Amino acid sequence: MLSKKLNAALNSQMNKEFFAAYTYLSVAAYFEEEELGGFANFFKIQSQEETQHAMKIFEYIHNVSGSATLNAIAAPRKEFKKPIDAFTFGLKNEQDLAGEIEALLQLAITEHHAPTQVFLQWFITEQVEEEALFTRYIKRLSRVGDDANGLLMLDAELLGRKIEATE
């Protein structure tokens, strides 16, 4: 039986994932305006993945006879000084999301709700990958520094990124 408290916490996480989708789309808009289509593509895909995360929780809440409520979405950040700042912002966002998922798991453990504990395992693994992904590009962008050619090479590489289907 899903408690009201756990339902509310799952619902809150679902809304955070939707906000992450909105946030990354906003970062994509920044890169579109910079004419860095590869980086824009990277963040558009990040945005789609966050929508998938939110939808996973949406479906799960209903599978356990809970109730999902969509909250208002705040305006996300759009301005960055340089590309690396957008990735640093993304990493911080992922670290926050990881912490929130871990807190959600702790609540599911406290409440002895086994299905939610199992459900959240996927998210725990996903967050490790997300943080690794942002960390990789922060390292590579810091190596590129102010070298325009290096930046354009990374941009060209990211143009080929495609969305991976979640199971």
Ligand SMILES: [Fe+2]
């Ligand atoms: Fe997510």
Ligand SMILES: [Fe+2]
């Ligand atoms: Fe993420």
